[in-house]
Amino acid sequence: MTDQELERLAQGYRAFVSEAAVESPVYSGLAAAVAGDRDVLRFLAGLPPGRRQPTLLFAALRFLGGVPADGAALHERVLSDSQRLDATMRARATQTNEPARCAALLPALATIGGSLALVEVGTSAGLCLYPDRYSYEYDGRPVGPRQDVHLRCTTSGPVPLPSGLPQVVARIGIDLNPLDVTDPDDRAWLRALVWPGPVESERLQRLDAAAAVAALDPPVLLAGDLVERLPAALALVPAGATPVVLHTAVLPYVPEDRRTAFVEQVRGLPVRWVAQEGAGMVPGTGRQFRGGWGPYFVLSIDGRPVARTAPHGGRIDWLDEGSPGPVRPGADPDRSRGSSGRTRSPR
Ligand SMILES: C[S@@+](CC[C@H](N)C(=O)[O-])C[C@H]1O[C@@H](n2cnc3c(N)ncnc32)[C@H](O)[C@@H]1O
Known part of the structure; x- marks a missing residue:
């Protein structure tokens, strides 16, 4: 994964910061943290395109162990639980039913x-x-x-x-x-x-x-x-x-x-x-x-x-x-x- 590709991923997360600002200040803050976290971006880059988006990452984290309290907690969870997280993000999809x-x-x-x-x-x-x-x-x-x-x-x-x-x-x-x-x-x-x-x-x-x-x-x-x-x-x-x-x-x-x-x-x-x-x-x-x-x-x-x-x-x-x-x-x-x-x- 080149620096340019990581930067593209970071841009997607940066765009989500304002998109989620009103409905979910927590996700907005986590998205900002991911955009600046090269370890997490590298983890995401290992997933197929279409499986790397903020909504899927955050739902998978929540599904496996709750919403991370902040960027540091998210970093720790992604690195320590990467296998389960990877499997969940490959197996599941964003299909909110309202x-x-x-x-x-x-x-x-x-x-x-x-x-x-x-x-x-x-x-x-x-x-x-x-x-x-x-x-x-x-x-x-x-x-x-x-x-x-x-x-x-x-x-x-x-x-x-x-x-x-x-x-x-x-x-x-x-x-x-x-x-x-x-x-x-x-x-x-x-x-x-x-x-x-x-x-x-x-x-x-x-x-x-x-x-x-x-x-x-x-x-x-x-x-x-x-x-x-x-x-x-x-x-x-x-x-x-x-x-x-x-x-x-x-x-x-x-x-x-x-x-x-x-x-x-x-x-x-x-x-x-x-x-x-x-x-x-x-x-x-x-x-x-x-x-x-x-x-x-x-x-x-x-x-x-x-x-x-x-x-x-x-x-x-x-x-x-x-x-x-x-x-x-x-x-x-x-x-x-x-x-x-x-x-x-x-x-
Ligand atoms: C955002 S959810 C909306 C669910 C529901 N319609 C609602 O409004 O609560 C979109 C759903 O469309 C499904 N979907 C996407 N592409 C589809 C396709 N080509 N054929 C059938 N379902 C599809 C997804 O699996 C997902 O469950």
Whole structure:
């Protein structure tokens, strides 16, 4: 590994310092320490590309022995436990499952209505397949009887809030590596993926409660690539149900050619399509939103952008008809994004 390559790795960690500053000051500080620690950078360089990122390193450390107190503790852990750390970072992936995203999905599902067969690609442990088992509060207005997973969301614009919960008759998930909420190691990994910080205990509580819901009535999970497994998943949809292909925070992880193949595939199928992804990940959703998309996701139905949503589902800004406005040259992430399509660290 040359000095130049180590410097490139350090740069990735330096970029993460500001990215995590608000959500996780602890990880922000650890990332700064890693960027200046040549021993740790050398350890990371021994991993395959795509397995060296801060989110994976910190989750693996947390999984194996808790969050290091500071850069010195991280240094010591990496050097003394390098074999287990290496094995964990090769075997595991960043596949955070955030059930709170259901608060943003609910209005989209409500516009579809009827008996829904949810087919979620990039499902992780499938915790977004239970929108009907959670309760909601939109600007204080409740939807559904109170449940252990209770999701609060602020809104603006004409959000089509439902009066009740959707009728979900099938829950089918596809993932390269589906996580099993009944497996203690997978549960521990899901918990390790949550960042330490101001919203950590709320997120862990929600994760545990949602995992308990899923464990009582597990979804059907298919292992494999979303394009390859979609036909098999759709074959499981019961007669009379409306198949809804669903995904949230998945497409940045999918190589561009596979992403294109997936979009073409879904467009050609007799299904409804609900996506919550970064701007431009679904073609046609990168158009400039008044005030910009910022770190927000775009909620789209059948490829049409309908709302701007907070990445973890706590806010929805529904678009007025025509609100995205004209495309400014160079401002469309559909066209300006690099081939990885990634704007933030994978998580
Ligand atoms: C950030 S997680 C999001 C999980 C879940 N959708 C959520 O929002 O809570 C992204 C998931 O996509 C999965 N994934 C990435 N590429 C995939 C592919 N080509 N086919 C199927 N799943 C994939 C990953 O394994 C991971 O579980």
